[in-house]
Amino acid sequence: MPNREAKDPDEAKTLADIEEYGCRILYVLEEGEHPPFSYSVGIEHNFNAPELVVVGLKPELSQSVINQYCRRVCNGEIFRIGRRSSGFIGGFDCQFGSVHVEHYPEHFGWDIWFYDGLGFRVMQLIYPTTEGIWPWDTEASEWFRKRQPLLDTPPASS
Template identity: 25%
Template sequence: MVRRVGEDESEQKVIDDIANFGWHCVSIFAEGEQSGYSFTVGLFESYKHPELIIFGLSSKVAHQIFCIAADAAKSGHPLDLALPTDALVNNYLCCFAEVPTIGYQEYVGFCCWYYQGNDFPLFQIVWPSRSGLFPWHPQATSEFRAIQPVIAAVASGT
């Protein structure tokens, strides 16, 4: 069961965007030690596609990446979240990792509000550094790890 009416303008905007476009993008700007991030709301409701979250990119770039994923899901050919893909960021392979529900409230509160709980899947899009390293790689810099915290469960060998 999802929300159909918002109590204020921002809540209604989420509901209206999902009705009109199939999803909505929420961006949380960096503050203090916390990295900025963006996430989707509505992909699961509209396309049975997991919601997505990405850290450390501008809201504009994150929105563009989400558009690619949403368009693929809408067309009936969603990205395979079990495999790395270069479809999201030119010349870079991105990985997907499932986020445990324990992190939902902290990071995707609007999703929890919309779905009235945490009964939806959420995957983190993890992108590599310019040198091709993912945040979990031993040679990834601490600065890179700080802007892209991995809140998801990462499969070994990725």
């Protein structure tokens, strides 16, 4: 583990989960126009695979997705940006997207703490609608695009 000492119960829980389960999963509630999201801490340290973020899903489903990803990379499966994979959400293929480092401070505070800086990788698991429409498709609704923003470019300036 990175040279981390827990200074409070939350940090102790994070370190214990990373050691026992391979990662800690955090869920961030919806705030204003920002959709909820879940992300992992510890996967890159334990399995040399990028951390994972899932945006716009309910806590139980996003936790299930990240746990499945953690199990699969633990078993040696490799996921690449731009590639699709099944087995994460029902019968739907999902695609892995890159996450621009400028999103790290706003989204991945626990990773920054754990890795002591920005020296870690994150991929976004992107999912289609039940009709098979991706957020980048022209027929994607504005609601769906806002619910699952793509994190591969720097955040828009305020």
